[in-house]
Amino acid sequence: MIDIHCHLLPGIDDGAKTIEDSMAMICHAMKSGIKKIVATPHIIPGRYNNTRESIQAAFKKVRTELDRNNINIDISYAAEIRFDYVILEMVHNDAVPYLGSYEGERVLLLEFPHTHIPPGHEELIKWLLSRGVRVLIAHPERNRSLSKDIDKVSSLIKLGCLLQITGGSLTGVFNNTFKECAEEIVRRGWGSVIASDAHNLHARCPELEPARRAAEKIIGEAAANKMVFDTPETISQTHFQSN
Numbered sequence: 001m002i003d004i005h006c007h008l009l010p011g012i013d014d015g016a017k018t019i020e021d022s023m024a025m026i027c028h029a030m031k032s033g034i035k036k037i038v039a040t041p042h043i044i045p046g047r048y049n050n051t052r053e054s055i056q057a058a059f060k061k062v063r064t065e066l067d068r069n070n071i072n073i074d075i076s077y078a079a080e081i082r083f084d085y086v087i088l089e090m091v092h093n094d095a096v097p098y099l100g101s102y103e104g105e106r107v108l109l110l111e112f113p114h115t116h117i118p119p120g121h122e123e124l125i126k127w128l129l130s131r132g133v134r135v136l137i138a139h140p141e142r143n144r145s146l147s148k149d150i151d152k153v154s155s156l157i158k159l160g161c162l163l164q165i166t167g168g169s170l171t172g173v174f175n176n177t178f179k180e181c182a183e184e185i186v187r188r189g190w191g192s193v194i195a196s197d198a199h200n201l202h203a204r205c206p207e208l209e210p211a212r213r214a215a216e217k218i219i220g221e222a223a224a225n226k227m228v229f230d231t232p233e234t235i236s237q238t239h240f241q242s243n
């Protein structure tokens, strides 16, 4: 399986704090059947002011430690970018750590605030699309506005967004509203990818198999596998960052 959303780079967001945390998360992911990881630290202006350079520096620490311990895993980095008008500038300056590509377009992992969908989101998404940037919405089921109104999720699909479901939502790590919304998105075939969004080895750990099984019960094995194998593989094949 391939995990294209997790917070395992050390000390640059609310995920792994130390290189030891990073290594523990990677080892756990490998034991749980994850063969490839894209580390996606937060970029939240004012809170986590990460840039491609700061992310690359943290990634290099992990790469060095993996090599030193002869641990062989396919790993790269991108970012989870909070909705903010800074994105316009980042795209303009070619400073976006893209997740990869899909259907010929670059893919940006976009996170809305957890409480609402900000005004201007349609314009931003259309603006990005017009520049060949496809938006993959991080865990729409965990947004309080979207989780209560499936029609709002439908609007994002109509805008051309891809949706990433967080594994823990399907397995009930969060609340029932998020679980039911995640299940409905999967049932309707709107979810492109399941990712761990792992931050640690506790509540949100780097595992995908329990969520894959939960999705399998809803949409069958082939469609569930597509969400943890084929589509994340397709997206992450293109590396925009030089490792």
Ligand SMILES: [Fe+2]
Binding pocket: 005, 006, 007, 080, 138, 197
């Ligand atoms: Fe995340």
